[in-house]
Amino acid sequence: MPLDSDVAALIAELDRQGFQSFEKIGVEATRHAIDSFAGLQKPKREVANIADVSYSSDPQQRARVYVPPGNGPFPVVVYIHGGGFVAGGLDIVDEPVRALALDVRAVVVSVTYRRAPEARFPAAHDDAFSALQWTAKEIGAYGGDPDRIAVMGDSAGANLACAAVIRARDAGEPGVRSQVLLYPLVDPTADTASRREFAEGYLIHLDALQWFGAQYVTGPDDVADPRLALTRNALDGLPPTLVVTTEYDTLRDEGEDFARRLDSAGVKVTRTRIAGLAHALYWASGAIARSAEIHEAAVEHLRSTL
Numbered sequence: 052m053p054l055d056s057d058v059a060a061l062i063a064e065l066d067r068q069g070f071q072s073f074e075k076i077g078v079e080a081t082r083h084a085i086d087s088f089a090g091l092q093k094p095k096r097e098v099a100n101i102a103d104v105s106y107s108s109d110p111q112q113r114a115r116v117y118v119p120p121g122n123g124p125f126p127v128v129v130y131i132h133g134g135g136f137v138a139g140g141l142d143i144v145d146e147p148v149r150a151l152a153l154d155v156r157a158v159v160v161s162v163t164y165r166r167a168p169e170a171r172f173p174a175a176h177d178d179a180f181s182a183l184q185w186t187a188k189e190i191g192a193y194g195g196d197p198d199r200i201a202v203m204g205d206s207a208g209a210n211l212a213c214a215a216v217i218r219a220r221d222a223g224e225p226g227v228r229s230q231v232l233l234y235p236l237v238d239p240t241a242d243t244a245s246r247r248e249f250a251e252g253y254l255i256h257l258d259a260l261q262w263f264g265a266q267y268v269t270g271p272d273d274v275a276d277p278r279l280a281l282t283r284n285a286l287d288g289l290p291p292t293l294v295v296t297t298e299y300d301t302l303r304d305e306g307e308d309f310a311r312r313l314d315s316a317g318v319k320v321t322r323t324r325i326a327g328l329a330h331a332l333y334w335a336s337g338a339i340a341r342s343a344e345i346h347e348a349a350v351e352h353l354r355s356t357l
């Protein structure tokens with residue numbers, strides 16, 4: 052379908068403001084630009100309780116635990132934010148994870164990780180798995196049920212989420228009941244029609260995607276590592292999975308191919324393409340009305356699998 056009118060208006064406004072692709076502005080300006088997406092979100096909804104904790108020996112790595120009203124134990128969602136391994140944080144996903152906690156009726160654990168280029172591969176991947184381990188061990192103290200854990204992420208965060216789930220499967224613990232992958236980065240070396248077709252003009256340019264990757268990896272061995280190149284893993288035995296893609300997105304085709312691979316491996320998978328939308332708009336609930344379709348798909352999947 053045509054590009055959604057809200058998305059077209061957002062792109063036009065960014066162009067009017069002189070927005071430049073991320074690879075042209077550098078790390079700090081990229082972080083500032085991505086943080087500014089909070090201004091595109093709906094007003095934050097109130098949850099029953101929020102706790103900020105450290106999930107590792109590094110006190111800078113934090114988990115923010117959102118508890119819905121009512122009596123637990125509640126199912127649990129570990130949320131790993133995107134941002135190209137370079138940007139993003141707890142505040143940019145504060146509004147959407149509050150909505151998840153309330154609409155799924157789940158304890159949501161939103162986590163940080165070491166960001167590139169200060170910390171290179173596999174730092175973020177190790178942190179994501181550590182956050183999952185912490186959640187399984189400690190979430191009972193916050194009203195969560197450690198036997199009903201899902202892992203969810205967007206973009207690069209979806210790569211981290213799925214890698215953590217694969218690692219948990221291989222280690223035999225923690226148990227994960229469900230995963231949600233929003234417009235996931237699956238393979239940094241993918242050569243797909245959507246990468247070529249939407250290389251420019253749709254929020255995340257292909258050159259920016261490649262720049263983000265270059266901040267995180269140090270060479271071809273990293274790029275080929277199964278923790279980052281998810282298709283290099285055996286995929287059987289993974290939990291029920293929702294893969295959400297958006298039509299005007301460089302990452303669309305690799306996400307949809309990954310869903311097919313999961314299905315072929317015997318994983319119960321739901322593949323949902325949101326027509327008319329571009330990348331990263333789960334973070335733009337106030338500016339993009341149809342971003343609600345991403346949220347609704349995630350809520351439905353999590354409710355049904357947890």
